[in-house]
Amino acid sequence: MLIVRSLLFNVAFYANLVLWLILLIPGALVPRRQFMELVKMWARTSVWLLRVIAGTKVVITGQEKIPAGGALVAAKHQSFLETFALLPLLDDPTYILKRELMWIPFFGWYLAKARCVPIDRKAGSLALVQMTARAKEEAQHGRQIIIFPEGTRRPPGAPPAYKYGVAHLYQNLGFPCVPIAMNSGLYWPRRQFIRRPGTVRIEVQDPIAPGLAREEFFKLVQERIETASNRLLEEGRAELGMGPDSRPETSLSKV
Template sequence: MTLVRSILFTVAFYLVTTVFLIAGLPALATRRSVVWLAQTWGRVTLRLLEAIVGLRVEFRGLEHRPAGAVLVAAKHQSALETLALVTVLDDFTYILKRELMWLPLFGWYLARSEMVAIDRSKGSRALALMNDEAAAAMADGRRLIIFPEGTRRAPGAAPAYKYGVVHMYDRLGVPCLPVALNTGMFWGRRRLTYRPGNAVIEFLPPIPPGLPRDTFFATLQERIETASDVLMREAGWTGAARDAVQAPQT
C-alpha cells in the first residue's frame, strides 16, 4: 500500500507542479508574486502529501523566527524541507546551484525571485560573489535559507558542515536561525517512496550575530545535530548519539 500511495503522490505532485508552472506565468511580473506562488505550491503539495500518503509535516518553534533579515541554516535530509520551509518563511530566498536556473520554466521562476545562485565554475571567487548577493538580500530584509552541509544527508550519517556558512554569517551580521528535522525518516534521498507519519521541522532559538567564527560553527552544529537526533529517535531511529561538532575547515 505504501508503494501505491507513493506512486499516486508522485503523479499528483508532478501534475500539480506542471499546472503551477504554466498557469503561474503571469506571476513572473514581480518577484513578490513568484514568492507567493511558491508558497501556495508548497502548501498544496503538503496537503497532497497528507491526503494521499498520510505524511503530515509538523512545524515546531515557529515563535523563534525573528523579525526582519535572518540567515536560516537547516539540516538537509530530503526534498521535503525544501518545499516545506517556504510555507512558513515570508519573503524567503534560497542559496542554490546556478545550474538550476537553466531548467525550462522552473529556472525562470528561480531567476525572477532573485535566488542567490552559486556559480561553481568561478572557483574560490564563487564564495565572494555569493556573499555579495546574500548581503543584497539581507538589505531587503529577506529570510535567506542555506543548507550548511551543501547536500542531502541520510538520517544518522555523520555531519558534513561546510565552513562557507561561517563566512556568510560573519559577512551578513544578522541572526542565524538553526533548523532541525527528521524528514529523511519519511521521504528518502534517492527514492520515490514516502512513509506515512509525522515529519517534524523545528526552528531552534536564534544564534545572535557577532560570535567568533569557530564558536558559531560549533554552536550551529551542536544545536542542529542534537535536536535532529531527538526528532529522529521520536520517529523511530535507533542509532547511537554522534559527535555533532566538526573542526573548522576553511
C-alpha cells in the same frame, strides 16, 4: 498500500508541479513579493497532497523564534521535502543554490524571478565573494536567506558534513542565524519513491545572534541542528518502528 500510496502521491506531486509551472507563467509579470506568495501556494498544495495521499503530516514548531526582517536560515537537508516545506514558514525567503539550477527552463526562470542566490561551485573563493554580496543585498531588504550547510541531502543519522560557507555568510551578513532541525529523511528518503506515513517534524531552534567568532559559530550551529535532529530522528524511528541505527536508504525504486 505503502507502494500504492507512494506511487499515487508521486504522480500527483509532479502533476501538481507541472500545473503550477504553467500557472506561474503570467505570475512572472507581477511584483516579486506577490510572485513569492504564489510559490508559497504551490508549496502548501504539495504539503497537503503529501498528507492526504501518502498520510505524511508535516508539523513545524518554534516559528515564534524566527526574528523579523533579514536573517540567515541554516537548515538540515535530508530530503526534497524541505526545499518547499520551508517556504510558507518564512516571510520573504530566498535560497542559496547551485548555479546550474538557474539553467532549467521555466524552473530556472522562476528562481531568477524569486531572486535566489546562485553559487558557482567551480569558481572557488570567488564564488563565496559573489554569493555573499548577493545574499547581503537580499538580507538588507528584509529577506531570509536559506542555506543547507551540508550542501546536499544527507541520509538520516549520517555523520554531519558541514561546509564553511554557512560560517562565511554569518560573519559577513551581520544578521542572526536561525538553525532548523528535522527528521524528513525517514519519511521522504532521498533518491527513493517511497513516502512513509507518519509525522515529519521540523523544529526551529533558538537564533544565533550576530557577532560570534567564525569557529565558535560554526561549532554552535552544528551542535544546535544536529542535537535537535538526532532527537527528532529517535522520535521518528519510534513512530515507524525502526531500530536506532536503521536508515531508510535501501528501498524499491529511486527518483
